[in-house]
Amino acid sequence: MSEPQLTRNMALRIGLASKVFADVSPAEMLGIVGDAVALPLTEKKMTGLSMDKLRSAEGGKLLAMPKETLKEALLILKGKAGIGDVELPPLDAYQDGDMPGSIRIAVASNGAEDFDGHFGSCTRFLIYQMSATELRLIDVRLTADDVEAEDKNKFRAELIRDCQVLYIVSIGGPAAAKVVRADVHPIKHPNGGKAREVLGALSKVIADNPPPWLAKAMGQEAEERIRFRQTS
Numbered sequence: 001m002s003e004p005q006l007t008r009n010m011a012l013r014i015g016l017a018s019k020v021f022a023d024v025s026p027a028e029m030l031g032i033v034g035d036a037v038a039l040p041l042t043e044k045k046m047t048g049l050s051m052d053k054l055r056s057a058e059g060g061k062l063l064a065m066p067k068e069t070l071k072e073a074l075l076i077l078k079g080k081a082g083i084g085d086v087e088l089p090p091l092d093a094y095q096d097g098d099m100p101g102s103i104r105i106a107v108a109s110n111g112a113e114d115f116d117g118h119f120g121s122c123t124r125f126l127i128y129q130m131s132a133t134e135l136r137l138i139d140v141r142l143t144a145d146d147v148e149a150e151d152k153n154k155f156r157a158e159l160i161r162d163c164q165v166l167y168i169v170s171i172g173g174p175a176a177a178k179v180v181r182a183d184v185h186p187i188k189h190p191n192g193g194k195a196r197e198v199l200g201a202l203s204k205v206i207a208d209n210p211p212p213w214l215a216k217a218m219g220q221e222a223e224e225r226i227r228f229r230q231t232s
Contacts (some may be wrong), residue, residue, distance in 0.1 A: 006041055009079075013046070014228055017073040021065065033077060036083045049077055079174040080123055080144045089113050092136035095131055102131035103206075103214070106141075106160040106184070107195045115136065115195040119171040119179070119186075120152065125160055126195055132207035134160060157182040166212075167198065185213055 007046065018029035036043040036057035054074055056060055062070060075081040080154050089112055107126040108117025117123070127139035139160050149155035153175040160166060161182045171179070178185045189198060 007043075010041060010043070010046060012075050013079060016101075017076040020073040020076070021062070022179065024061075028061075032061055035118055045079055075144055075229065088124075088140045089126075089137060091138060091140070094136050094138040099129055099131045099136070101133060102129050102134070104129055104138075104163040104166060105165045105199060106163040106169065107199070108166070109195065113195045114190045114192070115167060115169070115189070117168075117169060119156065119168045119175050122168075125166075127160070127163065128195070128199060129135075130199060130203055130206070133201060135196060135203060151178075153178045158174050160184055165202075167195075 003208050014029050014033060015026040017033075018024045018026045021029075024032075032054070033046075033049070034041060036053040037049055051070060051074055054070060054077075055065075056225075072081070105128045107115050107128065108119055108122040109115060109126045110117050110123050113126060115126075117125075123143060125141045125143065126137060127141060129136045143156060143159065146152045146155045156175075157178040162186065163184050166179055166184050166186045167189055168186060169190055170188060171186055176186050192198075205211070
């Protein structure tokens with residue numbers, strides 16, 4: 001079996017990251033990244049690149065670089081900035097109290113209003129306010145700052161703590177535990193889709209017969225709260 005080849009996208013990211021530094025060539029940047037995560041490079045390895053690994057690679061070539069410069073380069077290398085960034089979708093007007101009996105939902109996304117994100121790697125959370133009759137996109141929260149977080153999963157869970165529900169394509173057990181600890185109900189929907197279409201099904205549940213955990217989130221009486229389930 002042949003070794004994975006450096007893709008055009010990875011090569012472009014390495015080239016762009018090198019431009020962040022005044023005296024680091026693309027070839028040198030490739031050597032630094034290769035030393036940080038071990039060759040051959042793969043998308044999984046690039047995604048797992050950390051600030052500490054980047055700083056200490058190649059005998060500490062980047063050790064003296066400012067923290068913000070390193071952060072900028074790291075975001076580019078991980079594919080979270082610098083290449084074809086999708087514009088943030090427009091927000092709907094909303095003020096607290098506008099939608100009585102509504103709930104707040106976070107949707108893991110990588111662009112536009114697409115629901116296509118894994119909890120640990122999505123680039124943003126789309127934040128919706130939803131009632132039985134209305135759905136509004138009220139915020140978009142970027143996750144890029146998790147590169148500096150000591151606990152990435154905890155950082156992301158705190159980012160959506162004001163929500164009652166989280167929709168994700170996938171999430172690991174330890175991460176799900178942190179989300180639940182933040183008092184957010186995670187729902188896995190492996191097929192993803194368009195966020196508004198997927199949430200449309202939940203709005204029908206709200207209107208017809210919300211389960212106890214959802215009724216409680218809406219401020220209604222409920223005997224129990226189910227923490228975690230999977231939908232197909």
